[in-house]
Amino acid sequence: MWQQLKLYRLFWATGLVVTSLLTGVAAYMLLERYTLLEAFYMTVITVSTVGFQEVHPLSPEGRLFTSIYLLLNLAIIAYTVSVITTYLFEGELRTIWKTYMNEREIQRYSGHVIVCGFGRNGQKATRDLLASQEQIVVIETNVDLLAGKHLISNSLHYLTGDATEDELLERAGVRQAKALITTLPKDADNVFVTLTARGLNPSLQIIARASEKTTEQKLIRAGANYVVMPDEIGGSHMASLITQPEVIHFLELLNGTGPNKMHLEEVHLNRLQRDLEGLSIRELDVRNRTGATLIGLNRNGSEFLVSPDADICLQADDVLILLGTSPQISMFQQLFKEEEG
Template sequence: MVSFMIFGTVGFMWLEKDFTMLDAAWLTETTLLTVGYGDRLPKTVSGQMFALLIMPLGVGIVAYAIGIIAGSVVEGQLLNFLGRRAMETKISKLKNHIIVCGAGRVGWQVAEQLSKDDVPFVIIDSHIDILQQYGQQNLLFIQGDAREDDVLRQAGIDHARGVVAALPTDADNVYIALTAKGLNPDILVVARADRMESEDKLYRAGADKVVSPAVIGGRRMAMSILKPASVEYVETVLHDKEHEIDLEEIVLREHSPLTNKTLAEAQLREKTGAMVVAIRRGQELISNPRASQMLLPGDLLIVFGTRNQLTAFELLASAPKKP
């Protein structure tokens, strides 16, 4: 368009000797934009022929350029709108999912682990530039303030499994814990705490579990100095993507064939290859249970093994009890 504007201005100045640069530019622009005021007209035959030449070419170029610009704007807005609507539809269908409040460094680690375990989740953050990185990974997100009731309802807190409060400030995480428990008293809330003195406040606000990245990082650094081989082993079996070893929590139901049996009688290691490392019974935690430990209905078993072993363990625990 600019090149054609220059071409028309120079052409009219060369053909119409009494035209100033402003006259030539005016006539060129009115021709290109089809305004046609009529106050500037070519007086010579060559000028009129030149005008006839640039009219269809210029109008075509302008129409094409405007179409490209308008199409890009409309198409971009339309794609964003359709993508947003499709994501909102997916979020509204989520059940038993996790709501991650905060898309920063801690939130990203939570999202990676949930993705690895194929657990449905939605991320809430107020910064769209950060959320766009999650969108590139085809992850579900909502732009908004996670402290607000409407935003948490939009994320499906009424039928969610849990909430992770991973915002940078402890005050915001306290507010999220209060809001989440107010909307869904039965939901599990795990909150991040940067300061030790904030842990009690988070528990009083309704958090079921408080995690301090600074405390965990400090303990791991100390253990890396004191017991490097042990830390390396734990890192390898739990965090190395080349290994499939993982931990799983399995609740024993009344009809499970494992209930009212000892670990020795159940022969879990022989049948599945997985190992029971702990049993939670109410408020009691039984670590490294003995072979004589009885399994009761309602026990939560913490099981260690590969993904295939854990799957076999789940199938065995959920199988109907033989008469």
């Protein structure tokens, strides 16, 4: 919408000039009986104020019209010049072109993540998703907030506007997206976005932020898969620093930086070598072969096994949960990932 308003200024200025020219031609043909060519010539020299000689001496009516017409066109030309100057020298054309290419790129997205709201929670979610090589589309009303962040790059595309509008969610590719995160400041807006997005894409995974405990059930009824309450999580984290400090230090290691940073990685068995199906965890020998640790197993999306027994055999659609450093996870992928061919 913001970019459309900018274009409207250019279209409005162009329309004023064209309307003025047509009015002048028509008036001179009616008042002075000029031919079309003569009327156009008289209109152009009047609008441009060059002061060339009139085609024929003007009648009193013609002089009155020319005087008023000239004064009006001084204002029209001044407005048009200011608009064109803004577009040429303040970079608005470049901004509009960049926005146009940005939206064309979004239209080609599929399986991406939409983040509604670019406040503190939205920025953190976006940063982590970019680090995981996800395709992101951010929706934010505050243009300055978007433009001022270093996250805006070729990896991140954004739209400016109200995320509660159906049309904006459509432009963000909600029908083709795999997930949506809504972190808008008002709980009511998050409920509305969730309800709208669920109606547009029934299979979409929706994670919603809530400030009030009473909003949680409303978001779930509206279609949210998960509801996150940052204030409640923050309070629990502070309490755990007193009661379970080493556990928190371990979790911070998972979210840290540097070569020793640990990762939790989920690996779908159907993306690995086919001959792994039927092998036991003991036969897989992940720890000795890669250094990573198999800490969990999700079976058919219904049963979650923590620290699974070594004699459990792998089945189709199993999801392995691995803990390890980046090199260890990469080694697992090299050893067990199915070769593309």
